[in-house]
Amino acid sequence: MIYFVFLVLAGVFQGFMISLNGQLGNYYSLFAICFFVHAIAGVFLYLYIKFKEKKPITFRGVPKYVYAVGFMGVIMVSTSSWCTLHIGATAMLSLSVIGQMTSSAIVDHYGWFNSTKKPFRLKQLPCYLLVLVGVLIVVYG
Numbered sequence: 001m002i003y004f005v006f007l008v009l010a011g012v013f014q015g016f017m018i019s020l021n022g023q024l025g026n027y028y029s030l031f032a033i034c035f036f037v038h039a040i041a042g043v044f045l046y047l048y049i050k051f052k053e054k055k056p057i058t059f060r061g062v063p064k065y066v067y068a069v070g071f072m073g074v075i076m077v078s079t080s081s082w083c084t085l086h087i088g089a090t091a092m093l094s095l096s097v098i099g100q101m102t103s104s105a106i107v108d109h110y111g112w113f114n115s116t117k118k119p120f121r122l123k124q125l126p127c128y129l130l131v132l133v134g135v136l137i138v139v140y141g
Contacts, residue, residue, distance in 0.1 A: 018093060021077060022084030030078040037077050038070075065113075087139075094138045101128060 024033045049057055059067075083092040105128075111117030 015089060015093060018080050018084055019089040021081040022089060022092075025081045025085045030082055033081050034074045034077045038073065091139045094135045098132060098135055101131060 021033055021037065024036065028036070046057070049055065080092055080096070083095075105120055105124075107113060107115055108118040109120045
């Protein structure tokens, strides 16, 4: 049950974050927005690791492909900020749900990145289509 609360809270923060990143686009370039977002996050994470976990930061033992998450974060922040300025936060987040569901289904189906393999079943397709119809209504309705 606590997972549902945390996920709803994460969604609330994501909605606010996307809207605020879009507003930053009125004042700064996409590169500057990405820099601010990641620099501030980096400082907070460094302080958390240093004072809470009290462990040295090391990059040993981690698969190299995991570090692609930084590149993906820059792409996500820059594209979402740009799109929010042009189509609004609701449309941007609604459309991104389709991409998230598709990529997550692929990762689950093939068990990529050491995730538990959960094959896609055809009986799930109506649910995906229902979400797609809902997104289209939100964006174009």
